[in-house]
Amino acid sequence: MLDVILALLPATVFGIYIFGASAAVTIAVSIVTCVAAEYIYQKLMKQKVSVSDLSAAVTGLLLALNLPAGVPFWMPVLGGLFAIIVVKQVFGGLGQNFMNPALGARCFLMISFAARMTTFTYDGVTTATPLALLKAGKSVDLGSVFTGFIPGTIGETSAVLLLLGGAYLVLKKVISPLIPCIYVATVAVFVLLFGGHGFDLTYMASEIFSGGLMLGAIFMATDYVTSPITSRGKIIFGVLCGLLTGIFRLFGPMAEGVSYSIIIANLVVPLIEKITVPTPFGIVKAKGGKDNE
Incomplete structure (x- = not known):
């Protein structure tokens, strides 16, 4: 979690530089809300307090980076409460959430x-x-x-700094480059095929580096809990995210589509895991789908 925070620092600092003090306050409010919500919830439920693992801080930071600068300060508060309590803690806490908490909160705020x-x-x-x-x-x-x-949004604008953060996470072996690469490559091919601009590489690059694609592909689609664990699963997951993003962007009413794409793909992960997890050595698959020794 600390490595993720460090990887996000360049884009975070740049967002504050570009958008000013309001961005800094939004980030601070979001992080404090998420950490406080997790602490209070775990105290009330008589659970072990785990805010020291920094997962709540990462959720707060990612949520803030997915918000426009200058939003009313009650919005990161409401989003932080939704992310931690509804998406994360109600389903059992860290490791049990069925979708990325920060993206779940962003979509909740988008709908509302x-x-x-x-x-x-x-x-x-x-x-x-x-x-x-x-x-x-x-x-x-x-x-x-x-x-x-x-x-x-505060953290999505600088593709180069997000790529720098992603390279840091790959070098530290915090994430695999498979999901981000497949995700972005799928969007690129989709744009070339269906973007209506032919083989226009400039248009393709503009689609790839605009919006939340880099932020989502590198820092949220790679979430351990809500993404597949096998290489085949990661490929399927990345392709699904890319196809959904392309469909939402090119054929949907909104310009963006990353958040909804990743969340929908998160919901499909159990199915992806079921069909891609290899059979253990010594186990033979029966015709009915059951395993026999």
């Missing part, structure tokens, strides 16, 4: 407060995100999209 969650400012001006511009058939500056000088 869609207008506020899709209002983005940059340099003090409310403006469209690169994904919204692409959705409207307009072009974007790829350099700005890659470096992060664009409107968006």
